Amino acid sequence: MDTTERVLTLLGLLQQRRVWTGPELAERLGVTPRTVRRDVDRLRTLGYPVNAGQGVGGGYQLGPGQALPPLLLDDEEAIATAVSLLAGVGGEAGLRALSKLDQVLPARLRQSVKALSGSVSSFGRERSFGDPAELMTLARACRDQVLVDFTYSSGPRRVEPYRLVASDKRWYLFAYDLDRDDWRTFRVDRMSEVAARTWRFQPRPAPDAATYVQEGVTSRVYKYQGRFLVHAPASVVRAAVPPSAAIVHDRDDGKSEVVTGADNLDFILMHVVLLGHEFEVLGPPELSARCHLVATRMLAATGFVPPAGEIDPAR
Structure with missing residues (x-):
């Protein structure tokens, strides 16, 4: 790695764990402890408060502070963060955080996040929290139009996923159930072993997802x-x-x-x-x-x- 890449990698490591020893960082970066010390000084010059402790339990630690620039995220972490904001926070705070994240994302990731956000609907004032990994799997399946298998409270299901819909209480998957040959609403918290397949499907004419789910939740069931x-x-x-x-x-x-x-x-x-x-x-x-x-x-x-x-x- 060149110096810039190595310093960014060092920053990412410091963000992943509370404390790193010098030898641990040197081994991960493939450099000497002396080079690690120089790279830490470079981070401090850039405004990152890196603390160094001596003795047993000591090491390098990224400290809090207003001078701390935005978090360094890889592609998967950035998309997971965006989906978590779409899925969990809601309200004005979530929109502000998502807009700030959008400003620092590379163009390729902004397109991915935009596509995933198109797989999400809502009929509640606030969005409940959910498992980000599971929600991201379902959102991607909706975006990519691939079949999804999962185990539900009533048994195994195989569906064409169309939208994730958030209410004020929980998350639902609006999908076409291939075994029952009809539209269905599934509570995400009752789904397990969620797996997106490689088989693509041709979207069929569908009712509005948020309206369909809300009607089902409030009256149809x-x-x-x-x-x-x-x-x-x-x-x-x-x-x-x-x-x-x-x-x-x-x-x-x-x-x-x-x-x-x-x-x-x-x-x-x-x-x-x-x-x-x-x-x-x-x-x-x-x-x-x-x-x-x-x-x-x-x-x-x-x-x-x-x-x-x-x-x-x-x-």
């Missing part, structure tokens, strides 16, 4: 799906309802339509009542009937007797 007209703007309702619990649609009249699901009709009603706004049940019929019955019981619990025929307890 449940026994009952409820639709409500809530007398409050969608922005107000969204602030009170997690995106993984319900879909909130805008209405032109200052109201909003809420779609949610549960295996129990009372659970659906309870969550809408707790929003604190007037609402109307749009469907299904059994939900309207249940709301009528619950309202009758609530009125009876207060001792209020409605006028005859106003509320039919039989319903």
Whole structure:
């Protein structure tokens, strides 16, 4: 290695481990301890605070400080960092960190990160953390359009991966299940032994990934799906309802339509009542009937007797 390459390699080694002895660094770099000392002095001149300790347990250590320039990352580390930011941090802090990383990445890596980011969708306000290595494997498979095998809670799966979708709670893979011949949503935290294959697939017409996953998470997987007209703007309702619990649609009249699901009709009603706004049940019929019955019981619990025929307890 020439001097510049060797100094950069030294910097990378100091970033990988807390303390290195002089002989260890000399062996890794293929130079003498004296050359290591000169290279350390070069790093200090560039603004890197490298501390040197004597005796047992001593060695070279990269210290903290405002003069410390950006971390030195190889290709795999840079892409993994970018995917981790896409996958884990979310919010303004994640966007700022990702933009700073983009400024220092070589052009070839910026293209890779851009392609991987195109494999990620979201319908939550914040992105939950996930296993960066696993998420990167899935994101690359979506980008490269190659089949993925994995073990799920219900058994082995073989799919065409299309998008990684992040909610406010967890990560999902939107994919076409080849064994079931249909679109499926998979929770990434329930996947194991994830492996991308070399067999490429021809993308088929697909629904919007984020919308499909959100509909599945909030309503489609449940026994009952409820639709409500809530007398409050969608922005107000969204602030009170997690995106993984319900879909909130805008209405032109200052109201909003809420779609949610549960295996129990009372659970659906309870969550809408707790929003604190007037609402109307749009469907299904059994939900309207249940709301009528619950309202009758609530009125009876207060001792209020409605006028005859106003509320039919039989319903």
